[in-house]
Amino acid sequence: MHVLCTAGHVDHGKSTLVRALTGMEPDRYAEERRRGMTIDLGFAWTTLPGLPRDGTVAFVDVPGHERFVSTMLAGAGPAPAAMFVVAADEGWMPQSAEHADALAAAGLDRGLLVITRCDLLDPDLALADARDALAARGLGDWPAVCVSAPTGAGLEDLRTALADLVSGIPAPEPDADVRLWVDRAFTVRGAGTVVTGTLRSGTVAPGQELELDGADGRTAVTVRAVQELGEPVDAATAVARVALNLRGLPHSAVRRGDVLLAPRAWPVAREFDVRLHGIGGPPEVGNSPVGLTLHAGSAAVPVRMRPLDAGAGLIRLRPARPLPLRIGDRAVLRDPGARRVVAGLTVLDPKPPPLRRRGAARQRAGELAAATGTPDAGAELARRGTVRTAELTRLGVPGPEIRALAGRVPGAVGLLLHPARALSAAADLAAALARHDAADPLDPGLPLAAARRAVDLPDAALVEAALDWARDTSSEAAEVPVVRDGRVRTAADAGPPAELLAAAAELRADLTRTPFTAPDAERLAGLGLGPRELAALERAGELLRLTPEVVLLPDAPDRAVEVLRDLGDEFTPSTVREALGSSRRVVVPLLELLGRRGVTVRTAGGVHRLR
Template identity: 50%
Template sequence: MQVIATAGHVDHGKSTLVRALTGMEPDRLEEERRRGLTIELGYAWTSLPSGEQVAFVDVPGHERFLATTLAGVGPVPAALFVVAADEGWMPQSEEHLVALEALGVRHGVLAVTRADLADPGPAREEALARLRRGPLAGAEAVAVSGRTGAGLPALAAALDRLVAALPPPDPDAPVRLWVDRAFTVRGSGTVLTGTLPAGRIAVGDTLLLDGEEVRVRGLQSLKRDVTQAVGVARVAVNVRGSGAAAQAARGAALTSPGAWARTAALDVRLVPAARADPASVPSRLVAHIGSAAVPCSLRPLGAPGPQGERHARLRLDRELPLHVGDVLLLRDPGRARGDTAAGRVRVLFAATALDVRPAPLPRRRGAARARGEELAKAAEPGAGPLLRAHGFLSAADLRAMGVPAPGEPVAGGWHADPALWRALPARLAEAARAYAAAHPLDPGMPVEAARRALGLPDRRLVPALVRPPLALDGGRITLGGAPGLPPRVAEAVRRLHAELAPFEAPEAGTLAALGLGPREVAAAVRAGALLRLGGGVVLLPGADERAAAVLRRLPQPFTVSQARQALHTTRRVAVPLLEHLDARGLTRRLSEVLRQCPEVAGGAMPSGLPPPPRSAAWRSPPGSGTRP
C-alpha cells in the first residue's frame, strides 16, 4: 500500500476527484458536504489497475486550515496536486506546494480538475511551469473531471506509475506513527489513526505514546482487522495501558521504545521556504512535523549564509520524538488573513535537525556564534559532528538520535570523538600526577576521581585510557615505580625502626605520638616500610620472613605459646603473625592447637595428625591468657 496526500487550493473539485477515484466520501463532516469545503482531514482508498492499493489523505485547501493541511501531508511520501482548470494557479496552491517542497516530497502527480468547465491547457502549463522550479519537476500532468469521469483511467495509470517509482520503505525501521485522529470505542478503548511511513506494528507490541508505555490490543488497516501492518500504510491502532491513551489527540506520536530522542530543544539548519521573506524572523513560531503543531521559540546561532541559510536553536513548548535529519516546517502564526492572497506564504523555513540533544550554551559572549560556526562545518548530519560537539555518545544515544554508530565503541558501549580520545591518556597521566602531589598518602587516584577530572560520562571509560607508566590496581590509578613517602612520614618511620625490636608491635599511642595515623601507616605499608597484620598490629618489614626462619628451628609441630616464646613477643603479636604466616604458606595449621613449618624435614609432614580445621579463625586453648 502507498499513501498519497491530495493537496491544492480547490475544495469541492478536489473532494469530488477523490470520490470519483475511490467511490468513497472523503468529507466526513456534514458541514463539509453542505458547504463544499474541506475542513477536516478526509480518508479514502482504492485499488489501482496494477492491483496496488493506494490510500488518500484529503487535506483542506482554505488558508484558515493550513495547520490541518500540514498535519495531513506531514507523514506521506507523495502528493496528488490538484489545480482547477477554471481557476488556474492560486495563492493557496503556492502555499501548499511550498509546504510539500519544504517537507522534501519528491514524488507527485498533477491533476487539472474541472476539465469539463474550462480548457485545462492553460492551467496545466501554468502549474507545470511552477512545479519545474522545485523537486516535483518530474510530475506527470493529467486533465480530469471528477463530475463526468473524463480522464480518470489516465489518472489511475499515472498514479500506478507514481507508486511504482516510490522508494521502498524499510520494514525494520523504528515505528513513529503520528496520530491524526484519536477516539474512543465503547468496549475497546482508545483508537489512534495515522499514516505509518515505515517499520511494522503488530498486535501485542509494546510501544510508547508520547513517552508512556502502551500495548497494542487491536489493529486495522483500511478498516480490515490485521495482526500486523507494515509501512507505508494507513492504520488504526487500538491501545491500552497509560493515562496518555485517554488524553491522546492529533499530534501525539506512537513510537518504538528507545528508538527516538524525546526532546524539547534542538539545533537546526534553516533554509528559507520558497517565496518566504525571513528577513525579520519572529521569536515565536509554530513547528510542524508529522501531525504535530507545537509553538516554539527560535534563537539564531550566528549570521545567515549567502543563500539565506542559517542555524538556530529551537525550544519547543513540549517534547517530540525526533531523529537527526528530521525536517520541521516553521510557520509564522501571526500573519494576518489575506497574506496568502497577497503572495506571502506563512511557511518561513524548513528546519533540518542537526542535534536533538544539544548541550546548554555557555553563558559567555559569542557562544551562540561559535555554536553556529560549529554547525556550519557539518556538511551532513551524522555521528562525526555529534561526537565533536558532545565528546561521548553511547550506542543507545546514537540509536535514539537515528544516527548509525561509527564503528566499534571505545569502551563500555560508548563512542568517542577520535581527536578527544587520542588526547585523553596524556590528560589522565597529568591528572594522576597532580592527584599524587595533592594526596601523597593515598595509594593512587580513584577511578571516580579520574572520571570527574576528565569530564567523562562513565567510569568504565577510565581503564581504557590507562597507559604505562600508569597502572590500575584495586580501583585506583597508580604511577609507575615504588611509591615514595612524604619527608615527614619517612622520618617518623625511620624513628620507629630505630626503636622497635624485631617482633615488637608499637601501641596506637606510640604511633600517634610519632605522627603516624591510619593514613600515614597505610602509606608506609604500601611503600614497604612497615608490615601490617590483622587487629591493627604493625611490625617492621620482613618480620614475617624472620619469624618463619625462627620457627623452623623449633621441634615440629609447635603451639602458639611455643612460637610466642621463641619469638620473644606477646600473644597480641603472635596470633595475627601466625595467621599471616599461614596465609603465606610459611606455616600450616594442623589442628586447633598445632602448627608446622612445611619445609622442615624436607617438606615431609608428620603422619597420623588430624587435618587442618575448616575455620581460619584462631581459637586459644582453654585457660590460655591474652598476655605472656
C-alpha cells in the same frame, strides 16, 4: 501500501477526484458535503495494477481552506508523497500557494500535479501556471495529468501516473523503530480508545508495547488490536494507514499531534539545532524569538527561536513540549498570525549542548556548518567527543555504522570516545597526576573517580580506554599514566617514598618475630608512622590495618587461620588470644575481619567457628 497526501484545492473538485478514483467518500462529515469544502482529514484507498507490495494506494484528503492549514499539515506531514490538485476553471489559488509552500518546506518532493474539471475549461492555462508556481518552489519536476472526474476523461492516465509515482518511493525498513504520529483519536464502544495515523517506520502488531509521547510526557501503552484500511491484521508494516486499539488508555489522554513510539528508541528533544530552507529563496524568519509554530508529523507546537548563524540558516528551537525528533527529520515553521509558511527545516542535532558562554552560539554554528542532516556516527562522535552507542541509535544512526565505528575508536561499556578526545584526556590526566603527586607524595596516584572528574569523562571506564589508546598511538608511550589497583599512576610509580619504606621494613622485622603483637602508639610514633603514612603503606600492600591504630603484616589473617584450625570446632576470643600470643586489642578486630571475609561464623551462643 502506499500513502499520498491529496492537497491543493479548496472545494469539492479534490474530493470528487478522490471519490472517482476510489469509489469512497473522503469527506466524513455531512457539513463538509453540504458546504462543498473539506474541513477535517479524510481517508480513502484503492488498488492499482502493476504496483509492488499489495498494490494499495491510500489517500489522506486534506482541507484546502486557509483557516485549516494546520489540519492540512497534520495530514501531509507523515505522508511520503502528494497528489496536488488544481481546478482548470479556477486555476492557481492563494490556498494552492500555501499548500505548495508547506509541501516544499516539509521536503515532500515526490508528487503528481493533477488538473481537474477539464470538462469545464481548457486545462492548458491552469497547467502552465501551476507548473511555474511549483517550479518556483523547487517542485518543477512533478509529472502532470489532466482529468475530468464526472466524465472519466484522463482517469486511466491518472492511475498509471499514480502507479509510476508510488513505485518510485523507497520501501522503509520493516525492522525500523516505530513512530506513528496520531491524526485522529476516538472511542469505539466495547473496544475503547482508537488512534489512527500514517505509519512511516517500523511494524506494529497486537500485544506490542509502545510509548505514547504527548503533552503530559511519555506513557507506556499496549496495542490491543491493529487495523489497516478498516480490516484487522496480524501486523502492519510501514508505510501504511493504520488504526490502533490501545489498552488501558482513556480517550482524553491522547490527541492529534501525539505520537506512538518504540520504547526508549527516540530522543526527547527539548531543544534542537536545525538548518532552515527557504521556499524559492533565502528563509525569512524575522527577529522575534516567539510567535512561530513548528509542524512536525501531525503535531503543531509553538516554538522559541535562537539564531546561531542567521545568514547560514542555523537556529536553535525550543518547542513548548518535547518532541521525538532524529537527525535528518524535516519539519515546517509557520507564522499562524500572518497565515504563511515561513521556512522548512532539517534537524541537525536533537540533543545539542547548552549555550552558556558569550560567543557559544557562534561557536556552535561553526560546529554545525558542515552538518548535512544525514545521521553519521563519525561526525556525531567528533562533534560530541564522547557518546553512548544507545544515544547514537536514538539520534538515527544505523546500527551497522555504529558497530563499524566502535571497532575503530576507543571506548568501554557502551561508550565511544573520539581519538582526539582520548589523546587530550591522557595529556590532561598526566598533568593532573603530576600536580597531585607533588602536592601529596604519601598518596600517589589518582582514584579513578577523581581522574574521571579531572578530565570530564562520563564514565570512569573511559579513563583506562583513553590511556590505553594514547599508549598505543603515542611516540612517548612511557610517559602515559597507567591504571593500577584502581588508581591512575605514573608508569614509573615506585610506591611510597624511600624513607617510608625504610620505616615499614623496621616494622616488618618486629612483626616477623611476633606476628600478632601489634606495635603500640609509641613505637609507631618513633618510626614516624602517623595515620596518613600508615594509609599509604596499606595502599602499597606493605601493611594491614585492622583499625587505624592496629597494624599487622598483610598475611596475618592467613597465619591466624592456620592456628585456629587446631582449636577445635568452636573457639572464643580468649582462646584465640592465648593461641596467638596476642591481646584483645588485636584479636577482636581480627576476628571481625575474618567474619567479614566469610572465613569464620559467629554462632548463636556468641562463640566462633571456621566456616
